[in-house]
Amino acid sequence: MTEPVLTSAGSNPLPVRKAMAADAPSIQNVIAAAYAKYLARMDRPPAPLLRDYAAAVEDGGLWVTGSPVTGVISLSHAGTSLLVENIAVHPAAQGTGLGRRLMEFAEQEAVRLKLSRLTLYTNEVMTENYAIYIHFGYREVARRTEDGYRRIFMEKAVPAPEPGGTNHRD
Numbered sequence: 262m263t264e265p266v267l268t269s270a271g272s273n274p275l276p277v278r279k280a281m282a283a284d285a286p287s288i289q290n291v292i293a294a295a296y297a298k299y300l301a302r303m304d305r306p307p308a309p310l311l312r313d314y315a316a317a318v319e320d321g322g323l324w325v326t327g328s329p330v331t332g333v334i335s336l337s338h339a340g341t342s343l344l345v346e347n348i349a350v351h352p353a354a355q356g357t358g359l360g361r362r363l364m365e366f367a368e369q370e371a372v373r374l375k376l377s378r379l380t381l382y383t384n385e386v387m388t389e390n391y392a393i394y395i396h397f398g399y400r401e402v403a404r405r406t407e408d409g410y411r412r413i414f415m416e417k418a419v420p421a422p423e424p425g426g427t428n429h430r431d
Contacts, residue, residue, distance in 0.1 A: 277366050280323040280333070285315045287330035288323070295349035302386040308410055309347045322346070324366065326359070334363045336370055342378040342416065343371040364397055371419040378416050385411040 280288060292314070296307045317323045317335060326332045331354040335346040345367050350360045371379050381399065383390045391413060395401075399415040406412070 277324050277326045277334075277363070279321060280314075280318045280325045280330075282315065282318055284325055284330055285318055288314045288318070288325060288333050291330055291333050291351045292347070292349045294351050294353075295355075297352075299384070299387060303384070305409065307384065307387075308408065309349065312347070324363075326363070327351075327354070332359045332363050334367060336367055338374065338376070339380065341376055342380045343367060343374060343376045343419075345379060345381040360393070361397070368417075368419060376419060377421075378418055380414070380416045382407075382412045382414045385413055 292309050292312075296310055299307050314323070322335055322337045324334050324336065331351045332349070334348045337344045337346055345364070348360060348363055348367075350363070367379055371377075379399075381394065383394065385391075385404070394415050397417070399417045401413055402416050403414040404412070405414070
């Protein structure tokens, strides 16, 4: 089986692969580093810091990139949408376009699965993430407290595949 390749206009292909059990420590490292800046803003650790990534790897919805792992995206099918449960990029790789490319990968997966939307949520104190998601075309659909976290729920329509093929970006 070949690894999916994520491409972005103006960049080299970036291999993205399903996470394996051996990746769990690296995944935890990326997540801890990426979310460290939010610890001082919150009265409890961000939810991604509490997740069991070994179980997430086993469930098959966790994708990684880099060697060592520098980016992580967790995806799950939720009705007619693909939920971006988490996306994290190691601070050393932030600002390189890796996060954008992982979000493009999520969109490609939604198209492949014939789903009409991407959904996600972020914590209200993670204002940088909110601004990024708005820039990527997401719109806010709700705000509510869930599991003790004040979350902003967002969605984005996924373009339908072109007749007779897949989406192509110019």
